[in-house]
Amino acid sequence: MPFITILYYGISIFIAAMLIWNFVKEKHDTQKMALCLIVLIPFLLRIFRIR
Amino acid sequence: MYLQIGLILLIMVLAYGLAKWKNLSVELCMASSAVAGGLAGAFIKAPPLIQLARHLVEGTFTYLDVMLVFVTATIFIKIITESGGVDYVVRGIITAFFNMRIVALLMLMIVLLIPGALTGAGSVSILTVGAPCAMALGYLGISKKRVAAILFIIAGLSAAAPPVNIWAMIISAGTAIPYVGFEFPLGIPVLILGTFTVLFLGWKRENNMELAEVLSRMPTIPEKMNAWRVALPFMTFFGLIAISRIWPFALPVMGLPLQFSIAALVALLVSPKRINFLVLSRDTVKLLLPLLATMAIVGSLQQIMTVTGVRGLISYTVISMPLIVLYISLIFIIPISEGILTYGGAAIIGIPLVWFLDSIGLHATVAIAGLSLIWPLGDGLPPTALIGRLTVIMSDYKGSYTSFLKATWVPWVLITITGILMILFSAKLSFLVEWGM
Amino acid sequence: MSREWIQKSLLICIVMTITILSGVQFYRHRHFQLPIVAGPGVTKVTMLSDYCQSLKGTPADTRVFFMEGAEEGGKTLIIANTHSNEPAAILAALIFIENAMVDRGSLIVIPQFNNSGSRNTKPGDGYVLFFDIPTEWGSKRFRMGNRNAAPLDQWPDPDVYVHYPDKKLFSFLDARNTNRTWPGRENGLLMEKVTFAAMELMRTEGVDVAIDIHGAETMFPVTNCIVAPKKAMRIATITSMIVNAREGFENHVEPSPKSFRGLSHREIGDFSETMPFLLEAPLPFLDQPTGPKTEALLLDGKDPFLLSLSKQKKLFVPYDSTGWSMEKRVGQHCSVILELMNQFSRRNRERSIIVSQVPKYAEIIERGVGFYYKDPDKADRERIYYN
Numbered sequence: 001m002p003f004i005t006i007l008y009y010g011i012s013i014f015i016a017a018m019l020i021w022n023f024v025k026e027k028h029d030t031q032k033m034a035l036c037l038i039v040l041i042p043f044l045l046r047i048f049r050i051r
Numbered sequence: 052m053y054l055q056i057g058l059i060l061l062i063m064v065l066a067y068g069l070a071k072w073k074n075l076s077v078e079l080c081m082a083s084s085a086v087a088g089g090l091a092g093a094f095i096k097a098p099p100l101i102q103l104a105r106h107l108v109e110g111t112f113t114y115l116d117v118m119l120v121f122v123t124a125t126i127f128i129k130i131i132t133e134s135g136g137v138d139y140v141v142r143g144i145i146t147a148f149f150n151m152r153i154v155a156l157l158m159l160m161i162v163l164l165i166p167g168a169l170t171g172a173g174s175v176s177i178l179t180v181g182a183p184c185a186m187a188l189g190y191l192g193i194s195k196k197r198v199a200a201i202l203f204i205i206a207g208l209s210a211a212a213p214p215v216n217i218w219a220m221i222i223s224a225g226t227a228i229p230y231v232g233f234e235f236p237l238g239i240p241v242l243i244l245g246t247f248t249v250l251f252l253g254w255k256r257e258n259n260m261e262l263a264e265v266l267s268r269m270p271t272i273p274e275k276m277n278a279w280r281v282a283l284p285f286m287t288f289f290g291l292i293a294i295s296r297i298w299p300f301a302l303p304v305m306g307l308p309l310q311f312s313i314a315a316l317v318a319l320l321v322s323p324k325r326i327n328f329l330v331l332s333r334d335t336v337k338l339l340l341p342l343l344a345t346m347a348i349v350g351s352l353q354q355i356m357t358v359t360g361v362r363g364l365i366s367y368t369v370i371s372m373p374l375i376v377l378y379i380s381l382i383f384i385i386p387i388s389e390g391i392l393t394y395g396g397a398a399i400i401g402i403p404l405v406w407f408l409d410s411i412g413l414h415a416t417v418a419i420a421g422l423s424l425i426w427p428l429g430d431g432l433p434p435t436a437l438i439g440r441l442t443v444i445m446s447d448y449k450g451s452y453t454s455f456l457k458a459t460w461v462p463w464v465l466i467t468i469t470g471i472l473m474i475l476f477s478a479k480l481s482f483l484v485e486w487g488m
Numbered sequence: 489m490s491r492e493w494i495q496k497s498l499l500i501c502i503v504m505t506i507t508i509l510s511g512v513q514f515y516r517h518r519h520f521q522l523p524i525v526a527g528p529g530v531t532k533v534t535m536l537s538d539y540c541q542s543l544k545g546t547p548a549d550t551r552v553f554f555m556e557g558a559e560e561g562g563k564t565l566i567i568a569n570t571h572s573n574e575p576a577a578i579l580a581a582l583i584f585i586e587n588a589m590v591d592r593g594s595l596i597v598i599p600q601f602n603n604s605g606s607r608n609t610k611p612g613d614g615y616v617l618f619f620d621i622p623t624e625w626g627s628k629r630f631r632m633g634n635r636n637a638a639p640l641d642q643w644p645d646p647d648v649y650v651h652y653p654d655k656k657l658f659s660f661l662d663a664r665n666t667n668r669t670w671p672g673r674e675n676g677l678l679m680e681k682v683t684f685a686a687m688e689l690m691r692t693e694g695v696d697v698a699i700d701i702h703g704a705e706t707m708f709p710v711t712n713c714i715v716a717p718k719k720a721m722r723i724a725t726i727t728s729m730i731v732n733a734r735e736g737f738e739n740h741v742e743p744s745p746k747s748f749r750g751l752s753h754r755e756i757g758d759f760s761e762t763m764p765f766l767l768e769a770p771l772p773f774l775d776q777p778t779g780p781k782t783e784a785l786l787l788d789g790k791d792p793f794l795l796s797l798s799k800q801k802k803l804f805v806p807y808d809s810t811g812w813s814m815e816k817r818v819g820q821h822c823s824v825i826l827e828l829m830n831q832f833s834r835r836n837r838e839r840s841i842i843v844s845q846v847p848k849y850a851e852i853i854e855r856g857v858g859f860y861y862k863d864p865d866k867a868d869r870e871r872i873y874y875n
């Protein structure tokens with residue numbers, strides 16, 4: 001895999017981590033929690049090279 | 052089939068309404084609408100129930116790369132802001148041009164135009180330089196309502212401005228018309244309309260503060276901040292873009308997210324203030340969450356509308372209109388489609404429309420440019436009101452959303468007229484394309 | 489457990505179910521292998537990367553089928569699935585691979601030119617993942633791909649795609665479009681390597697005629713036609729007239745514009761001795777104003793909205809309630825390819841290519857496309873190639 005592509009997986013993992021962090025940190029707003037997870041879906045499937 | 056698809060559309064609208072009534076956020080209302088539409092479609096096996104999850108998830112990929120740009124670009128500007136760079140620039144503009152009001156307004160317009168022009172997203176303009184520009188406009192004695200209106204219109208124009216105009220790119224890719232020659236057909240109207248907007252809305256001074264008083268109210272700037280520290284990250288970013296254009300085959304493709312990331316790293320290194328990068332990134336993602344969710348969910352919604360035939364029905368209705376009715380209705384259809392689907396409207400209505408306009412002898416490139424001036428206006432319309440909502444937050448406007456929207460009406464109408472005229476007279480304006488070639 | 493964590497667990501469960509359910513389907517689609525039964529005419533099967541080292545081992549590498557006649561003659565290259573969402577191409581290519589006998593010259597077929605694209609889906613457009621063609625022994629399943637290569641194989645996209653070598657600008661999506669990356673580069677983007685390898689194949693094998701098979705929307709002006717550059721224009725024009733007169737279907741000719749770079753019908757002719765042709769057949773499934781995007785629409789091309797638009801004279805092809813069936817499209821492609829080779833051979837006797845056992849338009853409409861596919865379960869294992 002080209003080096004730059006690897007960096008993109010890195011950026012994706014970083015953003016996914018930030019989303020998860022926000023999900024964990026969110027204490028009350030259920031809707032915000034849901035949004036974190038919805039946005040996370042494409043990132044997860046990309047990181048695991050499914051799509 | 053009309054009835055069947057119409058029924059699915061009705062169910063989608065009802066699901067949206069029900070979700071809204073249950074006090075769900077706009078993003079979740081759209082998600083409910085998508086799921087309901089998919090379930091309704093499953094009755095006629097479009098899509099088969101087993102494929103429903105796949106369609107919903109596949110849609111979220113539509114704007115994945117745009118999401119990467121949003122996040123990295125916003126982190127980049129947030130670092131600049133945090134390090135005092137934006138305050139430094141705003142203070143500079145105010146100090147130098149306080150008594151040359153028109154120049155100050157134009158400078159602020161340019162500052163607002165740049166981030167959106169580069170990324171194709173007006174939201175990036177608002178998220179990055181929106182707050183400090185709003186402050187500066189306030190110091191120039193402009194009311195909060197008008198500041199919000201300026202921000203919204205200029206951000207919209209920035210998204211339409213070259214080099215990156217996502218509506219034009221979507222239509223170009225879908226119609227096999229090369230994405231070239233848009234510099235002048237987009238750049239010239241954007242600059243003229245932008246100038247008109249800031250001067251029209253910003254002309255009246257509603258307070259009489261002196262320069263000294265204004266400066267004392269502005270946030271303080273870290274001592275070690277200087278022009279170099281602000282310029283270096285931007286130079287890195289523009290430099291990387293310039294290199295990729297001047298020697299496109301010498302280096303591998305980097306892409307906007309990586310270019311923003313590298314610029315962000317430079318900004319972090321030259322910042323006079325220590326910045327907690329992780330916390331800043333986390334908060335940026337939180338700030339962007341509604342926007343990211345809208346992008347993901349609009350993709351799903353679009354996919355469900357396509358697979359059920361709802362998108363086809365809408366597209367068909369637009370294409371079937373008589374020409375005169377079509378031109379008049381574009382005034383409403385274009386912004387409303389953006390309000391509901393954001394970029395999705397460009398694909399659903401834009402692609403067949405441009406083929407049709409092309410076939411009746413209009414110049415496709417200029418027509419696309421004209422259309423894509425009108426599209427950003429829709430970013431102020433519900434349900435998504437993506438840019439409108441962000442503008443109100445960033446400019447700290449406390450009035451009602453409708454009162455803010457009403458303040459934009461003069462530039463709104465002018466932009467619409469310009470766009471429609473560009474479509475109508477696209478053949479005569481084709482010289483604008485040739486200039487850029 | 490606190491209320492917060494009950495909510496969170498519930499959300500995680502829902503989202504995970506959706507993700508895994510779709511993930512399995514995406515994985516199955518991407519890793520589905522299409523069995524291709526090499527017919528009696530196939531003499532060797534190689535990889536495209538044999539013509540470009542840097543393509544070796546990448547997910548974009550794909551199979552090349554050679555059918556060499558006993559007699560020396562000219563060479564024709566058939567490229568299918570340049571756009572993997574235009575499936576009449578691969579169906580026509582498989583009819584050639586599984587049936588054709590070459591008596592003179594050779595036929596080279598690349599059935600899945602953009603292999604990566606055929607393992608990709610198109611977000612927002614609601615395609616089916618697979619489609620099934622009925623045959624006498626059951627049905628043959630095909631992947632429905634995307635116009636562009638998968639981001640899993642070529643990522644990131646540039647902000648704007650700068651075409652090699654003229655520096656023309658295209659939308660970022662076109663960096664993954666193998667009908668914009670011609671003539672390609674040995675060490676460029678992955679899709680540029682794919683087109684470069686094909687250029688090398690044509691140059692080293694001395695290919696005379698290259699035929700790139702596509703499909704296009706009925707609302708797109710360039711559809712139901714043969715696109716050819718100046719040097720291939722005469723053959724295209726005569727072919728168009730002959731298929732119209734003898735087989736009764738319309739297929740007009742479009743000139744390849746000089747300024748529109750990156751397309752096969754432009755660059756192949758400009759960067760090699762080969763004569764390129766690009767075939768377009770109408771593909772209602774890709775049109776924007778259609779009803780549900782079902783497998784039926786993909787295969788029979790029947791749509792009430794398009795029918796109504798046709799009455800309003802807004803389509804660029806004749807369209808009635810019979811739609812545009814897959815048989816019609818594949819039949820057109822087969823007939824046009826045979827006639828192009830025939831016309832080329834008449835003008836270049838020493839480079840002539842003689843192919844038999846390939847059905848024409850009327851026959852394919854009568855018997856169906858699946859009639860010409862061999863049952864992989866009954867075929868000799870050695871003759872099955874997965875792609």
Ligand SMILES: [Zn+2]
Nearest residue numbers: 571574702703
């Ligand atoms: Zn094609």
